[in-house]
Amino acid sequence: MSHITQSAVHCINPDCQRPYPQPWGNKFCNSCGAPLQLLNRYVPIQPLGSGGFAQIYTVWDEKTQTEKVLKVLVENSPKALDLFRQEASVLSSLRHPGVPRVDPDGYFLLNLSNPKPLQLPCLVMEKINGQTLEEILKNYPQGCPEEMVFNWCTQAVQILQELHKRQILHRDIKPSNLMLRNSSSSLPAIWQGSAGNQLVLIDFGGAKQFSDAKVRSQSSSTRLFSSGYSPPEQVIGGHVGPSADFYALGRTMIELLTGKYPPDLEDPQTGLLQWRNRVNVNPKFADLLDDMVQEDVRSRPLNANIIQRRLAKISQVSPYQGLSVFIQNILHQASARLTLLMQGVEQALGKFIHVVGKTTLLILKAIAKFLLACTITIWAMILTGTGAVLGTIIGFFLAYRTILGDRVAQAIFSQLPGLFSENDTVLVAEVLVFAGAGLGTAWGLTVAGGFSQRRRFIVASLMGAIGYSFGWLVLQLAIPRNSNEGLVISIVFAVFLLTLSLGLRSHRIVYAVIASLGTALLFAGAIRLDILPTVFQFSSTPQWYELLMPAVFFACEGILMSFWLGVSYYLIVPGLRWMGWR
Structure with missing residues (x-):
């Protein structure tokens, strides 16, 4: 903690002339007068970059004595604000190791007065210490090992299963939005998989609620997509369902296997991905990925359960291994429930003692x-x-x-x-x-x-x-x-x-x-x-x-x-x- 308490503080006012450094312990910025201790709890330490319409910072949580991530919306358009609120709502409702944790009071508005009155929407979430799959791919120019990609795909499908069960679409799956926790994570080892650490899906700025009725009606949706990963129906602004996330996940896994940006693999005539001749992978796994990236929504897997069953069969070599996978899945679920229970008990006990x-x-x-x-x-x-x-x-x-x-x-x-x-x-x-x-x-x-x-x-x-x-x-x-x-x-x-x-x-x-x-x-x-x-x-x-x-x-x-x-x-x-x- 010493390196935190000796650090300088960073002002998050986008109009501040001299945001850094600010003395540790200051309540307000010396330059613009903006609050430096948000909610009398969070202290911005350093910027991590920008994502979409938001500026991202590392903050120190005085209450839990841990580092967290702060997203500050700097775009003032109504649509950006709506998406930002949507992300906060989605993350606050989720409690899964594969999703950054957000406390119920993690979303708040910061009022500024200098140089002009301004309300900054802020979202504080768990800090995931690790690398994105995009960063890991740089170490494998010819593509990542199949075992690693298979493990990541399995974990990603488990996360999507939890999201879709709650009627939530991510709509922006790509290598830069998938992270691996460091092995020093306090999560149970069983969640970290056999070929790497626990996978975490981040950046829920494009997430939205869906219903089966809306998916069948094919009504229009907000035109929000990531070029090279999003399905055609999402690119044109049509209504999207769970299969849109499967399409983006399939293209992401193909990029990780081949080391090539998906559009670079498209056939100029048909638009289909020509990738299987570039890498030696299990044919059944390749078939699954091809099914996930089909242009026609009806040709893709219907739900995450179907993909999970196919992945289990691919990894199944003998009846004993099949039983092992079955037991492992049960242990995964039991461990996840136990983790959530312990987190809930710990949070409730901490709140009780604090109160x-x-x-x-x-x-x-x-x-x-x-x-x-x-x-x-x-x-x-x-x-x-x-x-x-x-x-x-x-x-x-x-x-x-x-x-x-x-x-x-x-x-x-x-x-x-x-x-x-x-x-x-x-x-x-x-x-x-x-x-x-x-x-x-x-x-x-x-x-x-x-x-x-x-x-x-x-x-x-x-x-x-x-x-x-x-x-x-x-x-x-x-x-x-x-x-x-x-x-x-x-x-x-x-x-x-x-x-x-x-x-x-x-x-x-x-x-x-x-x-x-x-x-x-x-x-x-x-x-x-x-x-x-x-x-x-x-x-x-x-x-x-x-x-x-x-x-x-x-x-x-x-x-x-x-x-x-x-x-x-x-x-x-x-x-x-x-x-x-x-």
Whole structure:
């Protein structure tokens, strides 16, 4: 894996000016800004070339820690997109060692914005390590050995049998689309055959679904073919069936036997392949290949089962060998089913472990966040309640144990003539108790921090004193004066103004509304149930014991305000953001 983790990354944006190299670990391309980690999983490493309308890359799968192949459609025509989707659909539905494996989420769209908005269809599939038969043929200019070609033909027919059973035509069989896995493959050895490795059919870009009814109707089909290999009905755009794949396979096997491109073997007069005089092969095998490449569809083998039976007879020398072939076929099928079962169990187990691990991690993170939120909120409630009590005591001392109370009363008398009588000095001095409680509450909440506030001590303290003083004035205007019913409105004004001054970084109005209404509604419920005693009822010469009820009231008000700020910060505001409200 070390050679992968030390590699550079390749940008797959077809319009990127400098796609390579990109530093490993980058999330986005330094040149065009395109994503470099696709689906947060696949990292493009290097281009493998192009095929049809697609660019092909090697990618590193961070999830499975393996190399895979990525096909990126760079042609934007509707037909190319349709064929690309068709290939993805076909490969996703197949689970056979002779076909590249594609996971259910292997097909996806990558959105790009630079230099222009673009959607790139992408398909990730299993990487087949090995050579194509076209590459192998270069080592045999006079043609490959018959035993090798016979083995490849047998394996190819087995693959076609699986495809045709699922009503799928490949439509592009040729030497470059048949690969041999390296012998280091993890597949069972029985799948690799006696004369070579496991054969794999690749490039399903031209694959399509078919039905027997459509084949009989002879309706038209998309004109898609490979010159030299495709049958006449496919070349002219007629409807094709399974025999089209047999025709292309037969021509491919003849090329592998002779080393000659099929059109070079055609008779100029009849168009038939003149190849049997160029190579010494089993006559029965040659007859089968000639039947597969007949111009007339009706003269070719009807299905893959017929070809398999003829191949079995060709390889049959004695009854014992026939039994051996029969047993081998059974073992082939059993091994294939076992391989698929093991792959399914492994994939299911891996997904289960991944889901369980991810779920457990999410739960632990959620518990940790919940405990942290509770700790921060409780700490704020403790400091706010403590600050409110201390502020109330200081305000009471200033109001009734110093001359400041009388002077404040005189100032209010002069500014609000007629609202209070000269005998209400004790009552008016009460505003200092409220101001002190507001200042202490603001100071305690600011010291506690939390809720992403900017901790503006002076501003919060001043606004706390002013807001609570304004709440006292509202309480005096209530009818009857200083009644508990007036406390609800007083709390709303006081808490709302204090919350706005805390320097919260966003959603200040939301925090202020929830904190003020939540606090006020709980006191309103206590009043409604008639369980809240009269809070403010100082005598003409207030004593310290009379401070108990106001101190408890302001402490509860501060504690509830901190509680509702915590609820807003950790639950309500994140919920609003999740719903899209900014």
